[in-house]
Amino acid sequence: MKKFALVLILSFAHFLMGQTSAQVKFASVDYEKVLKQMPEYAQAQQSLSELKAKYDQEATRGEEEFQNKFSEFLQGQKDFPENILVKRQAELQTLMESGIKFRQEAQQLLSKAEADLIAGIKEKLNEAIRTVGLEGGFAFVINTDKDACPFINPMLGENVTNRVMKQLGIEVPAPAEANAQ
Numbered sequence: 001m002k003k004f005a006l007v008l009i010l011s012f013a014h015f016l017m018g019q020t021s022a023q024v025k026f027a028s029v030d031y032e033k034v035l036k037q038m039p040e041y042a043q044a045q046q047s048l049s050e051l052k053a054k055y056d057q058e059a060t061r062g063e064e065e066f067q068n069k070f071s072e073f074l075q076g077q078k079d080f081p082e083n084i085l086v087k088r089q090a091e092l093q094t095l096m097e098s099g100i101k102f103r104q105e106a107q108q109l110l111s112k113a114e115a116d117l118i119a120g121i122k123e124k125l126n127e128a129i130r131t132v133g134l135e136g137g138f139a140f141v142i143n144t145d146k147d148a149c150p151f152i153n154p155m156l157g158e159n160v161t162n163r164v165m166k167q168l169g170i171e172v173p174a175p176a177e178a179n180a181q
Contacts, residue, residue: 044117055106
């Protein structure tokens with residue numbers, strides 16, 4: 001789907017270039033790189049890590065409870081009357097199923113929490129990209145993540161990753177040539 005959208009955008013740009021004498025300017029950005037440099041992203045990852053630790057702790061507690069009951073069951077099974085044996089087996093089955101269900105629910109809740117936390121951060125990043133795009137007079141800004149666009153001719157398009165980072169107040173590393181001098 002991303003590649004289709006990219007082809008559509010590039011086709012539209014080519015069409016515009018053929019229809020007008022003015023050249024359409026476009027830019028590219030390494031979205032994921034900027035996202036991961038944002039302080040809010042680090043905070044979101046920390047919050048998710050803490051939440052995951054709480055879910056893991058609770059799951060571990062449930063597993064330990066199951067193991068203790070299972071151990072008790074194994075020790076006493078030969079002495080239990082049939083109806084107690086069946087009751088204890090049902091308890092173990094219920095504990096096991098509830099542990100599995102908890103793990104599944106925790107994973108869903110973690111995924112939702114991540115989506116909720118990242119949504120606001122992406123909104124801020126998208127606004128910065130929009131601002132840089134408007135200030136630079138670009139017709140569009142292409143996201144170059146995940147090899148969506150493996151080649152962009154630097155003579156026809158501009159990489160605005162560093163400009164977006166500056167817009168967000170993120171320190172931009174100096175170019176390699178400047179460090180060598």
